[in-house]
Amino acid sequence: MLGLLGLLASLAPAAFSVVTDWHETRGQAQRGVDAMADGVAQDVAQSLERNAAVLSRLSRLLQESERPSPVALAELLPPGYPGWVGVHGRGGERLFATATSVPQHLPDRPLSFIRQNGGMVLAVLAEPAPGDGRVMVAAVPLSALRSGSAFMITIEDETGEVMLRDPAIMLGSVDIPVAETMVSRRLVPGQALTVVVAQQTRFAMLGWQARAWRSGLAALLTALVVVPVLLVCGKRLVRDNQASAALEAANRELSRSNADLEQFAYVASHDLKEPLRNIASYVQLLQRRYQGKLDEDADAFIGYTVEGVRRMQVIINELLAYSRIGTGPLTTAPVQTGVLVSAVLGNLKAAISEAGAVVDVAGPLPVVMGDSGQLASVFQNLLANALKYRRDDVRPEVKVAVSDMGGLWRFSIADNGIGIDPAYQQQIFELFKRLHSRDRYTGSGIGLAVCQRVVERHGGAIWVESIPGQGACFHFTLPKMGA
Secondary structure (H helix, E strand, O other): OHHHHHHHHHHHHHHHHHHHHHHHHHHHHHHHHHHHHHHHHHHHHHHHHHHHHHHHHHHHHHHHOOOOOHHHHHOOOOOOOOOEEEEEOOOOEEEEEOOOOOOOEOOOOOEEEEEOOOOOEEEEEEEEOOOOOOEEEEEEEOOOOOOOOOOEEEEEEOOOOEEEEOHHHOOOOOOOOHHHEEEEEEEOOOOOEEEEEEEEHHHHOHHHHHHHHHHHHHHHHHHHHHHHHHHHHHHHHHHHHHHHHHHHHHHHHHHHHHHHHHHHHHHHHHHHHHHHHHHHHHHHHHHHHHOOOOOHHHHHHHHHHHHHHHHHHHHHHHHHHHHHHOOOOOOOEEEEHHHHHHHHHHHOHHHHHHHOOEEEEOOOOOEEEEOHHHHHHHHHHHHHHHHHOOOOOOOOEEEEEEEEOOOEEEEEEEEOOOOOOHHHOOHHHOOOOOOOOOOOOOOOOOHHHHHHHHHHHOOOOEEEEEEOOOEEEEEEEEEOOOO
């Protein structure tokens, strides 16, 4: 089955290409026939118009002189005029002309088309001369009717009578079935004439036949190579599909498990808040009532309990905020990040003053689509960390900047603090991951995990660049509006 599909896959494109090429080649050939018919019709119209103008000038000349001089006669013709003009007597004999190729006897029709021995077709126009029964004759070559063309050209009058059929310029017999030809008919502008141009289909399609043979041979050779390869790859594909199905099932199970864990974290942290609040209240009540009334160990134990409960409350609140980020659809709206950063800096005013820090916001910040509350938590965590992890002997300096990355905005928050060892620059985004003791730096280890989750839900990424002892720069990206 796979081998048959491979054979069809190899031959079908070639067959489609051949059929498409056939239609394009035939259409191009028909357009060529139409263009030839247009050219002949225009050439005939222009030639007859020029002949009529020459005869009009000759008529005026004959009114002035019964037998004009050769010079005067030659001056009737426009410069570069390829035809000739002459006058025939009452008996039809030639009296005088501008060329020796003028027929010795009168044409038998007012308009006729003749082929000279040299192969050029002439349009011949005959009109009576003024006054004495003589006949004026003018002829001009039709440049569109050249020998060696692959077309058969016929000129008919208004009754359908053939005035010119030129089989000499046609390849093959004159009597060709209509089904084997491409035909185009055009009226001659200003004349009661019709030009009919025909071409044998078999000559027009010679190029297509050669290309069709080449395409078919190439497709056959390709099939001879592709089919065995497909048969070999088929078995591997079956194995890969089985492995992929197993992996997809495992991914679905993992996604379900992650969802269950997120729901558990939310429910657990939410349900723990109330009993922990009660514990905190009673422990603080014990501390107020019995501080100094018991021995020193009791005071210390109560203090440890109060501190532990307070720390547990912080962890539960942050865990609850973290679990809320992943639940429910993301509600987005235009967010002015410049206003957002200003509000966050207002919240951190006391921490900035305590640290004696300088915070610089470089340039206007853009408007993005997102959840303003979640994006505020990203700036809040990153700016708070920049102030927290400062060096004791250096005045803290924090810079907020943004740069254009095509379809993304890249936000950067840089500081001159203690920095982060390269070995831990990926781990810091893990939940509850801490690099320092709580005695030195407070915190729950959830802040950067929240930042990563928010940024990734908004379609961006977050990372850090740092040199220990020289500071750190956190970068995160957000899509541009409309990108």
